[in-house]
Amino acid sequence: MNANEITPKANVRLYRIKIASRIAKWNVFVFFLFAVCFLFFLIPSSALHFKLLWFLSFIYQIVLCVWYWKLAQLFRLYERGQIFAAETIRSIKKLGLICVVGAIFKSAIHFFPKPQFPSPQTSLPPGVTITTTTFHTFQIGFFSFDFGTGVDFGLILTGIGIVLIAWIMDEGRKIQEEQELTV
Amino acid sequence: MNTNEISQKNNSRMSRIQKVSKCLRLVLQYGIPLWVIVDLGCSVLAADYGIKMPFFQRQSSAAHAHDTSMMFPIYGALLLIVFLFWYRAILKLFGFFEKGVLFTVETVHCIQILGGIYIARFFLALVFKFLLPNDDWVGAGLHDNLFIGFFMIFIGWLLDEARKIREEQELTV
Numbered sequence: 001m002n003a004n005e006i007t008p009k010a011n012v013r014l015y016r017i018k019i020a021s022r023i024a025k026w027n028v029f030v031f032f033l034f035a036v037c038f039l040f041f042l043i044p045s046s047a048l049h050f051k052l053l054w055f056l057s058f059i060y061q062i063v064l065c066v067w068y069w070k071l072a073q074l075f076r077l078y079e080r081g082q083i084f085a086a087e088t089i090r091s092i093k094k095l096g097l098i099c100v101v102g103a104i105f106k107s108a109i110h111f112f113p114k115p116q117f118p119s120p121q122t123s124l125p126p127g128v129t130i131t132t133t134t135f136h137t138f139q140i141g142f143f144s145f146d147f148g149t150g151v152d153f154g155l156i157l158t159g160i161g162i163v164l165i166a167w168i169m170d171e172g173r174k175i176q177e178e179q180e181l182t183v
Numbered sequence: 184m185n186t187n188e189i190s191q192k193n194n195s196r197m198s199r200i201q202k203v204s205k206c207l208r209l210v211l212q213y214g215i216p217l218w219v220i221v222d223l224g225c226s227v228l229a230a231d232y233g234i235k236m237p238f239f240q241r242q243s244s245a246a247h248a249h250d251t252s253m254m255f256p257i258y259g260a261l262l263l264i265v266f267l268f269w270y271r272a273i274l275k276l277f278g279f280f281e282k283g284v285l286f287t288v289e290t291v292h293c294i295q296i297l298g299g300i301y302i303a304r305f306f307l308a309l310v311f312k313f314l315l316p317n318d319d320w321v322g323a324g325l326h327d328n329l330f331i332g333f334f335m336i337f338i339g340w341l342l343d344e345a346r347k348i349r350e351e352q353e354l355t356v
Contacts, residue, residue, distance in 0.1 A: 010348045017344050023338060083345040158331075164207065171196045172285045178193055 025075035032068035050152065053109065067098045087172045096162030104110040104153035138164050197283050204280035212274055258311045265304050272296045289342040298335030305329040 039061050074091045081090050228234040278294040284290060305328040 010351050013344050013348050017341060020337070020340070078341060083341060168200055168204070168280060168285065171200050175193045175196050178270065 014081055018081065021075045021078035025072050025079060028068055028072040028075060032065060032072060035065045035068055056105060056109045061101060062110065063098060063105060067095065067102060070095050070098060082170040084169065084173045089166050089173065092166035093163050096159045096166060099159030099162060100156055103159060106155065201281050201283055204277050208274060208277035208281055215270060219266045254314050261307055265300060265307060269297065269300045272300060285347055286342055291339050294339035295336055298339060299333030301328045301335065305332060
């Protein structure tokens, strides 16, 4: 097999990577647009308690938007064929760190005391009833890593995992580079 | 910089990767079963003996309105099987990193299996969401699993393609 036979094969693979990365990039961009649109639906309330909750939710949503943006940037780098480049690995590390920051804000929202609705003092007219709906979200024990606290540590662990995988990729890249330098 | 210096540097990098991977593997291998036992113990203490523990909120599984049919135990058992596959795959992946096998066919295969497990979990939750519509536990983090699954399969495929390109380039005379 000579060089002329191999190069087109590698080119085909690289072309496939570029096409798939482009599709992934645009899909993530759609997610990013949805996340940005959702920001406008977070309407602040006049009560201080709800204002603080709104603020935390707003910050979390911004973090989510940044995460999607960075993910789209990562796919753009893959589209350029920079698979193991230093910039790509830096981008993956940033994604992991943003994931941890997002998890911290999500946990802060969880630990924030939920507002208590006062019971009506006066008797209601006949036929009128008050219905209170409380939404609970539960994560089943496996895959959630909540350690019984109700806070999902899975997101923090995922973030740390992403940073570690990026670090391993970085070290692998450096080893490869140094081996290429060996005379 | 001579060859000896470079190989020493490479060795130190590789040993660092191996040490970190070993730590992670051990944490996952023994940490997860320990976490399951502690979680179960805390649940029993809180639910049956009424002992209040700081930060522990899961009082009793009976407090949550589970479906009384056989569907919920079946869902739990299937989820446990999926979880055991995930546990095996993640330990295998860090085991490869520990051995210094970084981006080879085996590791890529492991990453893709992990992605497949997340997608399987998504479909499992989706099916049982229809069977148990009133249960809040079923279907938690439904879309997250699909997103993570596809992302992992994509990254696995990308690494595989990059590996093949490199292999083919190395064959070039």
